[in-house]
Amino acid sequence: MFEVERHCGPTPRRLRETDLPDLVTLSTAAGWNQIEQDWLRLIRLVPEGCFGVELDGHIVATTTAICYGRDLAWIGMVLTHPAYRRRGLARALMEHALAWLDQQGVEWIGLDATEMGEPLYRSLGFEAEESIERWAAQAPGHIAGEVLPVGFEAELDEQAYGVSRRVLLEHLAAGGSYRIRNVGYALWRPGRLAYALGPCIARTPEAAERLIRACLACRPGENWFWDLLPANVAAVELARHYGFTPRRHLVRMWRPGRAMRPRPRFRNEWIYATAGFEYG
Ligand SMILES: CC(C)(COP(=O)(O)OP(=O)(O)OC[C@H]1O[C@@H](n2cnc3c(N)ncnc32)[C@H](O)[C@@H]1OP(=O)(O)O)[C@@H](O)C(=O)NCCC(=O)NCCS
Incomplete structure (x- = not known):
């Protein structure tokens, strides 16, 4: 299995429609409800805001960001394949997505966090509001x-x-x-x-x-x-x-x-x- 380089770190890239089989594998492995159509909708809706890390020839981690104008963006699909967790992939993708949103001049960023994702988001400056x-x-x-x-x-x-x-x-x-x-x-x-x-x-x-x-x-x-x-x-x-x-x-x-x-x-x-x- 590929070892993530400590010094270079994983390099996020934009998701493509040809990634769809990997993306469905990823959301299914997490027990989520998305089907191919959901991933395709995201890629078509916001092609510049869908990011993934490719290792061993497959997309193994993702994060998506949708801008609703300049005042609000929403982060979603923060997922790392179980075999690739705890190597900093979700952190690298979140940092990449947040940098992209900052570049766009987006003011508020929201997300709905699972228990697994919450510590990462807190460390990136997100604060919990409601259930x-x-x-x-x-x-x-x-x-x-x-x-x-x-x-x-x-x-x-x-x-x-x-x-x-x-x-x-x-x-x-x-x-x-x-x-x-x-x-x-x-x-x-x-x-x-x-x-x-x-x-x-x-x-x-x-x-x-x-x-x-x-x-x-x-x-x-x-x-x-x-x-x-x-x-x-x-x-x-x-x-x-x-x-x-x-x-x-x-x-x-x-x-x-x-x-x-x-x-x-x-x-x-x-x-x-x-x-x-x-x-x-
Ligand atoms: C949450 C998830 C995306 C983290 O992915 P990851 O690539 O393993 O995360 P990273 O290696 O970048 O770790 C980032 C931080 O998350 C936290 N974290 C990750 N896995 C954790 C775990 N099993 N238990 C506690 N904290 C954890 C840590 O704070 C870690 O910080 P560190 O760098 O100081 O260790 C991954 O566990 C996952 O896909 N879970 C299922 C889907 C899900 O719940 N996604 C979040 C949706 S909101």
């Missing part, structure tokens, strides 16, 4: 959803996040989508272990329920994941109502930039499901 949880359930076998218009509400999403995520939503909506004009929208997509619900942004719990029910009704009886912020009590109640239970606990962390511009304000009370840990 974020993955809930899971098998959708009811006989669930009837309303027929709602297809699409998303980019302006409402911007009001919920304080930044434009339109490009992300355009890519994610290729899965499934429902909208209620000016009131809310919900997206879903397939995954390796379960369908992934989210994002779901809605002004009221009633709208969120209509949207989420419509999504679940597309794949009744199937396994679903739903990433939510426990701070949104209405989202928790809704998840319980549909039989979801918490499976994974992560922590949302932030690193401020140099200019000290105020952080984009997230309206957690409108965020019923996040887009996924890699997107925020």
Whole structure:
């Protein structure tokens, strides 16, 4: 097995579509839900912000960074293959991604940290803010959803996040989508272990329920994941109502930039499901 050079260190490079088989191997080895389509979406969405370290002819570690304008970026897919851990690969990739984001002049950087990732992020200046949880359930076998218009509400999403995520939503909506004009929208997509619900942004719990029910009704009886912020009590109640239970606990962390511009304000009370840990 290749020994990482102590002095030179591992050299991150941009991910390419030809890396897809390695990338799927990597996320599957960690027990994550991503499929090839998820990696492809990231590479196409932000080709200059997807980084990997290649050793022994394979990508064995990754980190991705998405900029939502200059005020906010999101880090995700911090993964090292089990056979290559504790050699500084994740640290090298994070430092590379953060340097790239600094070059872009991005102010605030957020991420959703697993217990394994948290010490690394703390050492790089990230501070924990709040919990974020993955809930899971098998959708009811006989669930009837309303027929709602297809699409998303980019302006409402911007009001919920304080930044434009339109490009992300355009890519994610290729899965499934429902909208209620000016009131809310919900997206879903397939995954390796379960369908992934989210994002779901809605002004009221009633709208969120209509949207989420419509999504679940597309794949009744199937396994679903739903990433939510426990701070949104209405989202928790809704998840319980549909039989979801918490499976994974992560922590949302932030690193401020140099200019000290105020952080984009997230309206957690409108965020019923996040887009996924890699997107925020
Ligand atoms: C978290 C993970 C990416 C770390 O990858 P890695 O390449 O082994 O990390 P590094 O060798 O660069 O270590 C970086 C730091 O992480 C911490 N760390 C890494 N592995 C650790 C472990 N098993 N236990 C405790 N801390 C650990 C240490 O603080 C280490 O700092 P050090 O340089 O002072 O030792 C890897 O364990 C992994 O893929 N885990 C599963 C997926 C996951 O949880 N990813 C994080 C998503 S937020």
